[in-house]
Structure formats: C-alpha cells, structure tokens
Amino acid sequence: MNPPCGRCNKPVYPTEKINCLDKYWHKGCFSCEVCKMALSMQTYKGFEKKPYCTMHYPKSSFTIVTDTPENLRLKQQTMLNSQALYKEEFEKNKGKGFSVVVDTPEMQRLKKTQAQISDVKYHEEFERSRIRSDAPPPENRQEEVQPFKPGQVHPSAVAPPGGGQKSYQAMYSYTAAEADEVSLQEGDLLLDVEQIDEGWMFGCNKRTGQRGLLPANYVRPV
Numbered sequence: 709m710n711p712p713c714g715r716c717n718k719p720v721y722p723t724e725k726i727n728c729l730d731k732y733w734h735k736g737c738f739s740c741e742v743c744k745m746a747l748s749m750q751t752y753k754g755f756e757k758k759p760y761c762t763m764h765y766p767k768s769s770f771t772i773v774t775d776t777p778e779n780l781r782l783k784q785q786t787m788l789n790s791q792a793l794y795k796e797e798f799e800k801n802k803g804k805g806f807s808v809v810v811d812t813p814e815m816q817r818l819k820k821t822q823a824q825i826s827d828v829k830y831h832e833e834f835e836r837s838r839i840r841s842d843a844p845p846p847e848n849r850q851e852e853v854q855p856f857k858p859g860q861v862h863p864s865a866v867a868p869p870g871g872g873q874k875s876y877q878a879m880y881s882y883t884a885a886e887a888d889e890v891s892l893q894e895g896d897l898l899l900d901v902e903q904i905d906e907g908w909m910f911g912c913n914k915r916t917g918q919r920g921l922l923p924a925n926y927v928r929p930v
Contacts, residue, residue, distance in 0.1 A: 711732040713732060714729070714733050714737070715733060715734070715737035716737050718734070720732040720733065720734055724736075726749070728754075738752070741760055742764035743761060747759050875929070876897075876898040876911065876922070876927040876928060876929050876930060877895065877896070877897055877927065877930045878896040880892070880894055884920070888921055889920050890911070890919065890920040891918070892922070896913055896914070897914040897915070898922060898927060899912045900912050901927070907923065907924055908921050908923065910922065
C-alpha cells in the first residue's frame with residue numbers, strides 16, 4: 709500500500725517518493741510552506757515537520773513567557789512542591805521549640821531592618837551609659853547657671869554675705885570650670901556654706917581648704 713503525500717494526501721508511488729520529516733512526499737509537493745518554491749533534500753529546512761526555504765524558515769526568538777495552560781500547570785506544581793517541602797520540614801522540626809521560617813528575600817529584608825533598629829538602640833543605650841556617674845539625676849537638676857565670662861568675678865566670691873552658715877556634703881564629684889569655683893569629690897564636707905542664688909552657693913571645701921562657688925544641685929545639707 710502506497711503512503712499518502714504529506715502535502716496533498718494522495719498516494720505516493722515509489723518512483724516519485726521523497727521520504728523526509730517523517731513523511732512521504734511527491735517530488736512536486738515537496739515545496740516551501742510559504743512561497744511554494746520546489747525544494748530538494750539539499751535545500752530544505754525543516755520546522756515542526758514542515759519544509760521551508762532558507763528565506764522563509766521561521767526564526768526562533770525569545771519572547772515573554774505567557775501564562776499558557778502548561779505554564780500555569782507548572783507554576784501550580786512548583787507551588788505544591790514548595791508547600792510539601794515546607795510541611796515536611798515543619799514535621800521534622802515539630803516539638804523542637806522553634807518553627808521553620810523560609811529565608812525569602814522579604815525575610816532577609818526584615819532581618820536587615822531589625823538588625824539596624826537593634827544597632828541604633830544599642831548605640832542609644834551606650835551613649836546614655838556614658839553619662840558621668842557623678843552627674844546629678846534628672847529629678848535633682850536645677851536650671852543651669854551660665855558660667856561667668858573671663859575677667860568677671862561673682863560678687864559673692866569676694867565677700868560672702870554673713871549669717872546663716874551651714875555645713876553641706878558633696879553628693880557628686882564636680883570639676884571647677886572657673887577660677888572662683890570649688891572642685892568637689894563625692895563625700896567632701898563643705899563648711900560655712902551660704903546660698904547665693906537658685907543655682908550657686910558659696911563655701912569652703914574642708915578637704916582642700918579651697919573657698920569659692922559651689923553648684924547647689926551637687927550638695928546637700930548635713
């Protein structure tokens with residue numbers, strides 16, 4: 709029985725038969741799918757089991773992959789595989805006190821953000837801890853008094869007003885910023901102390917014998 713022609717479907721006899729592209733052709737039917745130019749075994753180019761001339765041979769090009777039914781099936785299969793893997797890992801780690809978290813790009817971004825926030829908090833706490841232990845606590849601080857300009861002398865440093873002298877004790881260490889101030893160490897006993905204004909006092913440090921201005925929020929009466 710003679711096979712049908714791949715072009716005209718009519719029987720192909722042995723004397724005119726061409727066997728190519730898994731089909732049989734009449735010599736006259738073996739032509740380009742586009743321009744119908746007659747082809748031979750040396751001049752044809754096959755594409756999807758159809759003959760083409762060199763000019764009209766389909767050019768392969770990369771195109772955007774569309775959501776064909778096959779692609780959608782592959783996506784769904786991939787998702788199912790991922791879920792199965794996640795479930796398997798979850799079952800393996802069940803009862804170990806922690807959950808498996810997939811390290812996705814989003815999780816990596818969240819980890820990085822949390823690390824940055826933790827780093828900022830660490831530096832804030834570190835800066836707070838650098839506050840001198842001899843500084844008065846916030847609730848005991850009074851309004852700061854601006855230091856006198858060079859050459860100025862507080863009138864009370866020359867002649868403290870008489871009357872009302874008391875003994876005080878230094879609660880915190882203090883380093884004098886001006887020549888008319890008295891340096892303190894925690895626990896120093898201060899004699900003949902006079903209140904000058906809301907922020908300063910005048911007195912004598914018994915330990916050093918130095919007389920001058922004292923920060924009022926660094927001392928307490930005894």
